Amino acid sequence: MDEETVHVTDVIRLGQLLKLAGAAESGAHARHLLDEGEVHVNGELEQRRGRQLGAGDVVTVARPEGELTVRLT
Template sequence: MEVMQIDTEFVTLGQLLKMTNAISSGGMAKWFLEENAVYVNGEEERRRGKKIYDGDVVNIPNAGRFKISSSVNGQSDVH
């Protein structure tokens, strides 16, 4: 399993597909999810806007299995 580092609170499934090179452009996400079974934490997911958070595990056909790791510490900008 590969660790995928993100620097935000979450990414969408469509963004993750592009980050992993499963698709070459964001516009391909809808087609890819219609044609391929992608699993988020063991559950099949077809929504390209599904939010993927720190600790989630995503299995993408022909791209691999990825554990999401966020570098965001959950700290607020409010002091």
């Protein structure tokens, strides 16, 4: 399991965060991850690429090489 911390000053959309954290190569790849049920926000399944995230949110992405956890501060 990999873990990463991302500092945000305001809000960031989930699709943007997935690309920033390296979990998705593009917006289309982010959409695919969400459609396949690979992304959870704060422990709950999330399928909206435009969901706004802020400090305190935790995003978990299931990947073939292992789970990635991204904590926003």
